[in-house]
Amino acid sequence: AQSVAQPEDQVNVAEGNPLTVKCTYSVSGNPYLFWYVQYPNRGLQFLLKYITGDNLVKGSYGFEAEFNKSQTSFHLKKPSALVSDSALYFCAVIGAGSYQLTFGKGTKLSVIP
Amino acid sequence: DAGVIQSPRHEVTEMGQEVTLRCKPISGHDYLFWYRQTMMRGLELLIYFNNNVPIDDSGMPEDRFSAKMPNASFSTLKIQPSEPRDSAVYFCASSLKSLYGYTFGSGTRLTVV
Numbered sequence: 192a193q194s195v196a197q198p199e200d201q202v203n204v205a206e207g208n209p210l211t212v213k214c215t216y217s218v219s220g221n222p223y224l225f226w227y228v229q230y231p232n233r234g235l236q237f238l239l240k241y242i243t244g245d246n247l248v249k250g251s252y253g254f255e256a257e258f259n260k261s262q263t264s265f266h267l268k269k270p271s272a273l274v275s276d277s278a279l280y281f282c283a284v285i286g287a288g289s290y291q292l293t294f295g296k297g298t299k300l301s302v303i304p
Numbered sequence: 305d306a307g308v309i310q311s312p313r314h315e316v317t318e319m320g321q322e323v324t325l326r327c328k329p330i331s332g333h334d335y336l337f338w339y340r341q342t343m344m345r346g347l348e349l350l351i352y353f354n355n356n357v358p359i360d361d362s363g364m365p366e367d368r369f370s371a372k373m374p375n376a377s378f379s380t381l382k383i384q385p386s387e388p389r390d391s392a393v394y395f396c397a398s399s400l401k402s403l404y405g406y407t408f409g410s411g412t413r414l415t416v417v
Contacts (some may be wrong), residue, residue: 277332
């Protein structure tokens with residue numbers, strides 16, 4: 192079975208500071224990893240993905256994520272947070288041979304002006 | 305493309321009534337997924353289709369829930385009879401092969417009173 196853990200329900204960061212939203216996963220075989228963002232009363236929007244190749248993946252709105260196989264982690268990062276980044280962030284994984292995305296419970300990011 | 309289209313956006317119904325949620329996936333996508341989002345349980349996969357065929361419905365909570373995909377451009381999720389604990393946001397998502405990630409609709413907020 193595949194699973195995703197987002198250990199923090201909420202992350203608060205001051206505007207302009209770097210942010211990190213943590214994610215660890217468990218799958219059989221090589222993982223395919225994703226980050227999605229959800230703004231209030233909206234659907235989930237794709238941010239970035241790791242399939243293979245460079246461990247550092249760059250995505251939309253200045254976000255990036257680093258795949259760490261030994262730590263089974265895929266943390267989301269941004270060098271300088273904006274108030275408009277405040278939203279709910281979901282990490283998700285697909286394991287080898289699977290066709291369904293398993294999501295973490297989400298982390299609420301609040302960027303304080 | 306207008307993206308994944310869900311209707312209605314909001315539905316309020318009385319306990320015991322039948323509820324039908326609708327989804328139009330992105331043209332050409334061959335996977336369609338129904339998710340339910342609640343505060344307590346996060347995002348749960350209910351069922352997914354590949355080329356209009358249901359592949360895995362193990363997430364459907366009980367027999368009151370049913371889903372169909374009569375053609376490549378339309379899917380329904382039906383709850384009969386509805387119960388207050390079914391109150392949630394229901395998302396439809398579609399994908400062209402799972403590794404490309406999913407495109408989500410804006411969701412249907414269901415309230416059963």
